Each structure stands twice: as C-alpha cells, then as structure tokens.
Amino acid sequence: AQKITQTQPGMFVQEKEAVTLDCTYDTSDPSYGLFWYKQPSSGEMIFLIYQGSYDQQNATEGRYSLNFQKARKSANLVISASQLGDSAMYFCAMRERSGGGADGLTFGKGTHLIIQP
Amino acid sequence: DAGVIQSPRHEVTEMGQEVTLRCKPISGHNSLFWYRQTMMRGLELLIYFNNNVPIDDSGMPEDRFSAKMPNASFSTLKIQPSEPRDSAVYFCASSPRAGGGGEKLFFGSGTQLSVL
Numbered sequence: 001a002q003k004i005t006q007t008q009p010g011m012f013v014q015e016k017e018a019v020t021l022d023c024t025y026d027t028s029d030p031s032y033g034l035f036w037y038k039q040p041s042s043g044e045m046i047f048l049i050y051q052g053s054y055d056q057q058n059a060t061e062g063r064y065s066l067n068f069q070k071a072r073k074s075a076n077l078v079i080s081a082s083q084l085g086d087s088a089m090y091f092c093a094m095r096e097r098s099g100g101g102a103d104g105l106t107f108g109k110g111t112h113l114i115i116q117p
Numbered sequence: 118d119a120g121v122i123q124s125p126r127h128e129v130t131e132m133g134q135e136v137t138l139r140c141k142p143i144s145g146h147n148s149l150f151w152y153r154q155t156m157m158r159g160l161e162l163l164i165y166f167n168n169n170v171p172i173d174d175s176g177m178p179e180d181r182f183s184a185k186m187p188n189a190s191f192s193t194l195k196i197q198p199s200e201p202r203d204s205a206v207y208f209c210a211s212s213p214r215a216g217g218g219g220e221k222l223f224f225g226s227g228t229q230l231s232v233l
Contacts, residue, residue: 035221043206045224091160095220103173104150104210105222107160 003027004092004108011113019079021111023092026073031097034075035105036066039089048090051075087115119143123209123225131233135197138228140209141190150222151184151194152208160208166192199232206230 005024013019025034036048051059051066059066067076079086089112093105122141130136142149150165164174166186174184181200186192196203206229210222 033220037224043229044226045208045210047221047223050221104152104162104165106162109159 002108003106004094006092006108006111008111009109011111013082013113013115015084015115015117016081019082019086019113020067021077021079021090021092021113023075023077023108024073025075025092025094027094027096029096033095033097034066034068035093035095036064036075036077037091037093037107039091039110041088045091049077082115084115084117087113089113121209121211121223121225123207123228125228126226127229127231129231129233130199132200133198134232135195136199136203136230136232138194138207138209138230140192140194140225142192142209142211143223144190145213146211146223147189147214148212148220149186149192150210150212151192152210154206154208154227155204163194196230199230201232204230204232 003026007022032053034051038046038048049059049061049064049066051068058068063080065078067078089110091110092108095105096103121143124139148167151163152160153163154160161176163176164184165172169186169189182196184194206227208224208227210224212220212222
C-alpha cells in the first residue's frame with residue numbers, strides 16, 4: 001500500500017486564486033512528520049512547510065498553510081493568493097519516527113500545478 | 118552558508134561504464150540520504166547513512182549500485198556497470214540528526230544521469 005497518496009496529477013489555477021493540493025497518508029506510527037516540498041522546472045527540491053503529528057495547530061508559513069486532519073490522515077497544502085511563480089511540482093512526504101534511526105522521507109507521486117495569468 | 122553540494126550536475130555516459138556521483142552534506146548534519154527520481158517511479162530512497170554508517174540500503178535496486186560515506190563530509194554513489202534504465206536524477210540530502218521525525222531534509226541540486 002502506498003504510504004503517501006496525491007490524487008491530483010495536475011492542476012490548472014487562475015492567478016490570485018487559492019489552491020488546495022491533496023495529500024493522504026498511511027502509517028501506524030503514532031509519531032510522524034509531514035512535509036511539503038516544491039520542485040520548480042529547474043529541478044531543485046525546496047522545503048515549504050512541516051506538520052508534526054502531535055501539533056495541535058495547523059502549520060503556516062507565509063502564503064502556505066497545511067490543513068491537517070489527523071483522523072482522516074489528510075495533510076492538504078493550501079496556497080493563498082497564487083502567483084505565476086508557484087507553478088511547479090509539489091510533493092507531500094512523511095517521515096516516521098519508529099525504529100529510533102534516521103528514516104528518510106517517503107514521497108508521494110506529486111501534483112503538477114500550473115498557475116495561469 | 119553552503120547547502121548540500123552534488124557533483125557532477127550532469128553526467129552522460131555509455132552503457133557499461135562506471136559512474137560515480139558525489140555529495141558533500143551540510144556541515145554538522147548527521148544523516149545523509151541518496152534518492153533517485155524518475156517519471157515512472159517518482160522519488161525513491163536508495164540508501165541512508167547515520168553518522169557515516171549505512172543504516173538501510175533496501176532501496177538500492179541492484180548489486181550494481183553501491184554507496185560509501187568515508188567521513189562526515191563526503192559520500193559517493195557508484196553504478197558499475199551502468200545501464201540505460203539507470204538514467205534518472207539522483208539527489209543527495211542531509212538532515213541535522215537521527216531519529217527526529219520533524220527534521221526536514223535539505224536537498225542538493227541533483228545529478229542528471231543519462232546512460233546511452
């Protein structure tokens with residue numbers, strides 16, 4: 001079973017509109033972290049936002065917020081007032097804390113977001 | 118403040134040749150990760166190191182792939198012999214410490230590998 005599911009392969013959004021990118025996850029670990037990364041056409045991986053499984057409040061970073069619904073195992077990324085520069089691939093990822101070692105991030109397949117003027 | 122440094126940025130080689138990808142993690146980071154990105158399979162974790170020790174190499178696709186971390190500031194990923202299906206972007210990433218679920222990964226710029 002996939003640990004991270006992103007159901008939107010691609011999205012077209014008008015500039016200045018808000019965008020919600022979906023992400024659901026699967027884990028039996030009570031302690032985990034959820035991350036969103038942006039990958040523009042240049043290829044680099046840019047960290048956007050982080051949510052811990054025990055965090056009571058939804059994470060926010062500027063125009064980015066994470067809509068965390070723990071019971072539904074959902075961690076959607078919300079981008080407010082979208083800009084042309086937001087056009088990129090967006091990846092949801094999870095890091096589980098079990099085992100005591102340094103586990104890597106498990107990534108979803110990504111959503112290709114295109115902002116239209 | 119230098120980030121994760123990978124070299125080369127691009128590599129074009131012929132099938133059967135040995136390929137070595139290099140990575141310098143952020144100073145002070147204890148964990149290092151090698152990922153491969155392809156259109157078909159997305160981002161796959163190949164191997165990760167904690168304090169220079171390989172912890173999990175279950176993502177390494179075949180014996181043709183090997184990775185080393187001789188010291189805290191250098192790691193290599195080697196493919197010998199290379200095959201066209203190895204063509205992908207290979208990312209190196211590091212994070213500050215082990216066991217921290219909240220620690221984000223810092224990625225290098227990646228190496229675009231093309232095996233002809």
